[in-house]
Amino acid sequence: MPIQSECRNRIANLQRQLERKELDGALVIYPIDLYYFAATRQNGMLWVPQSGEPLLLIRKSLTRARQESCITELRPFPSSRELSGLLGRPGQKVGVTFDVLPAAQLDYLKKVLPEREFVDISGINRNLRAVKSALEVARIRHAGEQLSKVFAQVPDFYTPGMRELDLAAEFESRSRKLGSEGYVRMRAYNQELFQGLLVSGGSANQPGFFDGAVTGCGLSAASPHGASTAVIAPNLPLMVDYTAVHDGYIVDMTRIFVPGNIHPEVQHAFDTALKIQRQVTAALRPGAVASELFDLACGIAAEAGLGDCFMGVPGEQAKFVGHGVGLELDEMPVLAKGFDVPLQENQTIAIEPKFLLAGHGVVGIENTWAVGPEGGIRLSPADDAIVTLPT
Structure with a gap:
């Protein structure tokens, strides 16, 4: 066997x-x-x-x-x-x-x-x-394929006036029905996550304990993370950032939806996130240094005039642009300052350039990749484009 x-x-x-x-x-x-x-x-x-x-x-x-x-x-x-x-x-x-x-x-x-x-x-x-076998990579790829199916269904089950919580519950239900196990294991002490988070507009700017770019309001001070009871706002970005877990292995993805019209500032930040993803994943080769890829991402954000809002609200920004995934959400390697270690083939990394825009909310992209000889091998196939929803 x-x-x-x-x-x-x-x-x-x-x-x-x-x-x-x-x-x-x-x-x-x-x-x-x-x-x-x-x-x-x-x-x-x-x-x-x-x-x-x-x-x-x-x-x-x-x-x-x-x-x-x-x-x-x-x-x-x-x-x-x-x-x-x-x-x-x-x-x-x-x-x-x-x-x-x-x-x-x-x-x-x-x-x-x-x-x-x-x-x-x-x-x-x-x-x-951190270094995955072919079987482990296949399991993460399968999780990515299943989660991508749920992302594709969002326009079918979204209705104007929904609360963040309602849309999150529908997303989570469909993911579970496709076999996601739900246990998002994290090694870091005092970190926890319930499947993912779904935030709209100003909810994204709520700071919190979670070691990531976005926390969301959550439902109480006891669970201050993820979707809230706020109604999803028109003409503001809706971030759907979810995991799927199959045979214990985690895939991590983010997609952006906008009910109504996309503001030019949101589009600019999203295009910058795609540029960061494109250049960082092209460099996901054995021997590339993790901290240098973080510097590459920060440089692109700064050049676009978005350095101050890259990876979080000013003053509370996450200090990474990518994290290892596998049986846990926070595996090695981490694309962050100080991680001066070379990547190895078949390490699996979630790359997640995101921007917190004052007055708009969060916009960005996240996919899971395997380090390959010619650059990152994508394990999460859903289309990256912003999806427009009815208002």
Whole structure:
């Protein structure tokens, strides 16, 4: 089966990194990492020794894990007293992902696995997951094809006078019916997202916690993100920015709709966003430096007279123009200042140049791409053009 081959390759890649870092093994605990290496998201712990076969211990559901997992050695989770004899030996160095491991969980590991040195392998894990296999790229492409179908249907289910929330609910319903799983997983602490966001006119200018160009008003102070109960305004841009998730893999897309007439300033900003997308994605080749692509995007925005409103409201602008996507929405690499790292083939990146225009709202574009030998390979096929809606 393809997933069995995938898992063998992923574990072998991890073991090579463990050997290079002189680590005796790694404990994989975070659910989405467990899914990546073991093909099951059940509650458990995966022990990957530097060499030899991994061991998967499952709390719940053992039955489901046995149905799904590619790991041959799979057992029920033992008592704490038994763990030490199963997971390495005293004196060994064990890799864990400190970026997502709660302090209480680390304290537990230190208690049940005494005399081990726990070492952070967050960077190793994220870099391994950043480069996608052909199967992973195909899954993201499938998600892009399904989401593109929903974007194409917006003129069919939009009616004048709709609230942002009503249109968002209809969009989300249709996406779910096409198989989107809805779980938009994010690794960053204190970040969350419910499928996507849909904002119109002034709603786009509401600042917020979300680490992106646009937050929206949301429905309350407890969920201050995405669509609100505001009526969609005529003659102002309506931004529909959504994910779709299939087999755990995320695609990220944005399209602009305008009920009525497109203002020349909006059209100018949109044309600039397309220019940024065109030039940045043409440069999505192995060896291109992530921070330099961010500088390229900022330069085009400044040249168009839009630097102050690029990627957010002035003073609260997002510091990136592209982010890795895969099993999580915020994977590596990031096209941002300070990320002076070369791209690698088959990294998958959402490129999202957006502008927040005073008096108009947000306008821009977002598509998901794979890094390819001749430039970015598009994984989200919906047409980029602004769509005019009735008023």
